[in-house]
Amino acid sequence: MSTMLEVSGLNHRYGAGEKAHVAVNDLSFTVEAGQLASIVGPSGCGKSTLLRCIAGLIKPSSGRVSLHGDDVSGVPEDLAVVFQDYSRSLFPWLSVAKNVEFPLRWRNLSRSERRTRAQEALESVGLSGVGSKFPWQLSGGMQQRVSIARALASRPALLLMDEPFASVDAQTRFELEDLTRRVQRENGSTVLVVTHDIDESVYLSDRVLVLSKSPATIVADLPVGLPAERNQITTRESTEFVTLRGEVARLLHGGAPENAAAVTAASDAAEWDLARADAEATADADAEARSKH
Numbered sequence: 001m002s003t004m005l006e007v008s009g010l011n012h013r014y015g016a017g018e019k020a021h022v023a024v025n026d027l028s029f030t031v032e033a034g035q036l037a038s039i040v041g042p043s044g045c046g047k048s049t050l051l052r053c054i055a056g057l058i059k060p061s062s063g064r065v066s067l068h069g070d071d072v073s074g075v076p077e078d079l080a081v082v083f084q085d086y087s088r089s090l091f092p093w094l095s096v097a098k099n100v101e102f103p104l105r106w107r108n109l110s111r112s113e114r115r116t117r118a119q120e121a122l123e124s125v126g127l128s129g130v131g132s133k134f135p136w137q138l139s140g141g142m143q144q145r146v147s148i149a150r151a152l153a154s155r156p157a158l159l160l161m162d163e164p165f166a167s168v169d170a171q172t173r174f175e176l177e178d179l180t181r182r183v184q185r186e187n188g189s190t191v192l193v194v195t196h197d198i199d200e201s202v203y204l205s206d207r208v209l210v211l212s213k214s215p216a217t218i219v220a221d222l223p224v225g226l227p228a229e230r231n232q233i234t235t236r237e238s239t240e241f242v243t244l245r246g247e248v249a250r251l252l253h254g255g256a257p258e259n260a261a262a263v264t265a266a267s268d269a270a271e272w273d274l275a276r277a278d279a280e281a282t283a284d285a286d287a288e289a290r291s292k293h
């Protein structure tokens with residue numbers, strides 16, 4: 001396997017002087033071509049900042065990002081991003097087909113090639129019949145499919161997704177997770193997904209990168225050994241899945257492995273999610289602020 005993405009010694013701080021905020025601190029990792037990796041971490045730890053640096057949307061304070069060996073210094077042509085908020089990322093005055101075609105205008109493609117690519121991308125997300133509609137005539141889940149189709153139409157070497165399913169209902173979320181896995185495998189794409197949802201990180205990916213609270217550093221890099229064929233019911237019930245989600249939850253909570261029982265107990269706790277890690281981070285910050293007064 002060849003390396004698609006290499007992030008080395010990445011730091012990013014917003015602002016300068018006393019008010020500077022370090023969002024990302026010395027992050028290094030690689031993603032191999034054809035891999036689907038997830039990133040989980042507490043709210044505000046720097047996940048979107050990391051994705052923006054990878055996408056070339058912001059210049060990191062220091063460190064390096066390279067895509068198939070080329071340094072990223074602006075937005076690379078062969079990279080696409082799917083954002084959480086589909087309602088703001090699609091143009092309401094353009095039809096669905098025109099939205100999907102839009103980024104292809106800057107490619108050296110004829111009009112008919114652009115149309116064909118958009119049509120194929122819409123087909124791959126199960127939306128072949130809605131090209132002439134406007135985004136606002138579709139449900140939220142369908143609009144997010146359009147965003148995914150738009151990203152796929154440019155046939156990116158790397159697809160970045162920043163909490164792509166956070167704004168849709170649970171059933172649609174499951175469908176979009178399966179859709180992402182299917183198109184990723186069919187196209188052999190390399191995908192990096194940021195999610196708040198521990199279960200989703202395990203279900204979706206080949207690998208989960210767990211980040212610390214702010215500034216983001218890597219706490220763990222866990223391989224997901226689940227079979228490639230996954231099922232929303234049976235996979236989530238499997239022992240491997242339950243153990244892994246417990247492990248991710250425990251790492252996010254900042255704990256060290258004590259024994260197998262502790263991991264199982266963590267997996268059994270239904271409320272184990274990032275909200276809890278966030279609440280603790282907020283409590284820590286409050287305590288620190290109080291101690292300064």
Ligand SMILES: Nc1ncnc2c1ncn2[C@@H]1O[C@H](COP(=O)(O)OP(=O)(O)OP(=O)(O)O)[C@@H](O)[C@H]1O
Nearest residue numbers: 014015021023042043044045046047048049050214
């Ligand atoms: N443009 C900006 N200017 C100043 N500070 C920023 C800016 N963007 C983000 N930050 C700060 O950097 C930190 C990391 O933000 P970021 O959006 O990367 O976190 P995140 O992990 O994606 O959070 P969430 O899970 O809530 O989406 C936060 O403290 C945030 O307030």
Ligand SMILES: [Mg+2]
Nearest residue numbers: 047048049162
């Ligand atoms: Mg974010």
